Amino acid sequence: MxxxxxxxxxxxxxxxxxxxxxxxxxxxxxxxxxxxxxxxxxxxxxxxxxxxxxxxxxxxxxxxxxxxxxxxxxxxxxxxxxxxxxxxxxxxxxxxxxxxxxxxxxxxxxxxxxxxxxxxxxxxxxxxxxEGVPAATAAQVTSMEDHGEVQVVRLEAGSQVRYCPGQVIPVMSPSRPGEWISLVPALPSNAFGQLEFHVPGRVPVAPGQWLTLGAPRGGVRGDLDGPLLLIAADGGFAAAKALLFHYLEQEQPPEVHAVIGAVEPSELYDTAALDALAATQDWLELTQVVESRVGATLEQVVSGAGMWWGRAVIICASQKRAASIAASLHAAGADNVQVVAYDAPAGWF
CATH class of the missing domain: 1.10.490.10 (Globins)
Incomplete structure (x- = not known):
C-alpha cells in the first residue's frame, strides 16, 4: 500500500x-x-x-x-x-x-x-x-420526577413513536443543539405517543420543552419466549421496565426473574410499578439486590448457582457495568447473554 x-x-x-x-x-x-x-x-x-x-x-x-x-x-x-x-x-x-x-x-x-x-x-x-419515514420526531415533556441522579421524564409525541423494547433512541434538547444523548424508553411503543425516559440529572430538561428523537437502534436479538433472567443496574432500569411491560402485553409471557441491583437503597427508584406487577403476575419474580446490605456485588449474586441455569440472560446497564456483569456470567458458564447498554456506541464502524 x-x-x-x-x-x-x-x-x-x-x-x-x-x-x-x-x-x-x-x-x-x-x-x-x-x-x-x-x-x-x-x-x-x-x-x-x-x-x-x-x-x-x-x-x-x-x-x-x-x-x-x-x-x-x-x-x-x-x-x-x-x-x-x-x-x-x-x-x-x-x-x-x-x-x-x-x-x-x-x-x-x-x-x-x-x-x-x-x-x-x-x-x-x-x-x-x-417513503415518508420520519427523519425525527418531536415530543413534549409533560411531567418530571426528580430522583437525584436520575430524572424520570414523561413525554407525549401526539402519534406513535415506533421502536422495540430495549432499543436506544438518540435525543436532543433545544438547549443543547447538536448534542445527542442516548436513552432507552422505559415503556413499550404505544399508539398514544406516550414515552418515558430516565434522564441523567446533569442533562437539562424542563416541563413543556420539546425534545427531538432520532431513529431507534439496537435492542434485543431474537424472540425470547423461554425462561429469562433480566438484570438491571447502573442506568439500565428504564430498559428493564420497558421489557417487562412488553412481556405483560404478550398472550403468553415467558417466565422472568428480574433482578434490580443498586449499591445503596437510595439508588432504587420508581420500583412501585414493578412491585405491583410482580404481585399480580405469576410469570414474574422480582428481586432487589442492595450490595451494601447483602455484602456481595450484583455480579456475584447473578452468576451464582441456580440464578441463570436454563435461562437466557438480558443485562440492562451502562456499557462498563454490563461488561462486568456479562464477564462474571460467562466465567460461571452462561452462554446465552445479551446486553442492552444505553451508552454503547452504534458499532456500525
Missing part, C-alpha cells in the same frame, strides 16, 4: 483532516453548526466510516452505510448533499497532504470508493424520504 493513499493519511493525520473537513463543511453549510456537536472536528463516527470504506469496500460495508444514513437523517442533512459532503472530505485530505489523487493509483481508487459510499448513503436517505 502506498504511503500516499487516503487510508494512510486518515490514520496518521486524522485530527487535522477532521478539523479541515469541518471547516469546509460549515463554510458550505452555515446551518451545520446547529447539527454538529461542539468542537473543531467532525463527529468521530464519520471518520471511522470513511476508514471502513477504504479498508474494505463500499459493497462490504453497505449495510452499515445504510444504517448510518438512516441515523443521520435526524440532523436534517439533505440526502442529495452526501456526494458534496464527501468531496469536501476529499478536499480536506488533499489540503493536509502533498500529493494529488490523479498522480497515485491507490488514491484514485480510494476517491472512487468514498464517492460510491456517498451514493449509497444518498440513495438510502432519499428512499426513506420518499
Amino acid at each position: 502506498s504511503s500516499a493513499d487516503y487510508t494512510a493519511l486518515i490514520r496518521t493525520r486524522g485530527p487535522e483532516i477532521s478539523e479541515a473537513w469541518r471547516g469546509r463543511f460549515t463554510e458550505a453549510y452555515p446551518q451545520a453548526e446547529m447539527m454538529l456537536p461542539p468542537g473543531d472536528e467532525m463527529p468521530p463516527m464519520l471518520i471511522r466510516a470513511a476508514l471502513s470504506v477504504l479498508e474494505y469496500s463500499p459493497a462490504e460495508v453497505s449495510d452499515r452505510l445504510k444504517a448510518l444514513a438512516s441515523d443521520l437523517r435526524r440532523t436534517g442533512f439533505p440526502a442529495d448533499e452526501y456526494p458534496k459532503a464527501v468531496h469536501l472530505l476529499i478536499d480536506a485530505i488533499s489540503s493536509v497532504s502533498s500529493f494529488v489523487a490523479d498522480d497515485h493509483a491507490d488514491a484514485r481508487a480510494d476517491l472512487a470508493a468514498l464517492s460510491e459510499a456517498a451514493e449509497i448513503m444518498r440513495e438510502t436517505a432519499s428512499t426513506l424520504d420518499y
Whole structure:
C-alpha cells in the first residue's frame, strides 16, 4: 500500500483532516453548526466510516452505510448533499497532504470508493424520504420526577413513536443543539405517543420543552419466549421496565426473574410499578439486590448457582457495568447473554 493513499493519511493525520473537513463543511453549510456537536472536528463516527470504506469496500460495508444514513437523517442533512459532503472530505485530505489523487493509483481508487459510499448513503436517505419515514420526531415533556441522579421524564409525541423494547433512541434538547444523548424508553411503543425516559440529572430538561428523537437502534436479538433472567443496574432500569411491560402485553409471557441491583437503597427508584406487577403476575419474580446490605456485588449474586441455569440472560446497564456483569456470567458458564447498554456506541464502524 502506498504511503500516499487516503487510508494512510486518515490514520496518521486524522485530527487535522477532521478539523479541515469541518471547516469546509460549515463554510458550505452555515446551518451545520446547529447539527454538529461542539468542537473543531467532525463527529468521530464519520471518520471511522470513511476508514471502513477504504479498508474494505463500499459493497462490504453497505449495510452499515445504510444504517448510518438512516441515523443521520435526524440532523436534517439533505440526502442529495452526501456526494458534496464527501468531496469536501476529499478536499480536506488533499489540503493536509502533498500529493494529488490523479498522480497515485491507490488514491484514485480510494476517491472512487468514498464517492460510491456517498451514493449509497444518498440513495438510502432519499428512499426513506420518499417513503415518508420520519427523519425525527418531536415530543413534549409533560411531567418530571426528580430522583437525584436520575430524572424520570414523561413525554407525549401526539402519534406513535415506533421502536422495540430495549432499543436506544438518540435525543436532543433545544438547549443543547447538536448534542445527542442516548436513552432507552422505559415503556413499550404505544399508539398514544406516550414515552418515558430516565434522564441523567446533569442533562437539562424542563416541563413543556420539546425534545427531538432520532431513529431507534439496537435492542434485543431474537424472540425470547423461554425462561429469562433480566438484570438491571447502573442506568439500565428504564430498559428493564420497558421489557417487562412488553412481556405483560404478550398472550403468553415467558417466565422472568428480574433482578434490580443498586449499591445503596437510595439508588432504587420508581420500583412501585414493578412491585405491583410482580404481585399480580405469576410469570414474574422480582428481586432487589442492595450490595451494601447483602455484602456481595450484583455480579456475584447473578452468576451464582441456580440464578441463570436454563435461562437466557438480558443485562440492562451502562456499557462498563454490563461488561462486568456479562464477564462474571460467562466465567460461571452462561452462554446465552445479551446486553442492552444505553451508552454503547452504534458499532456500525
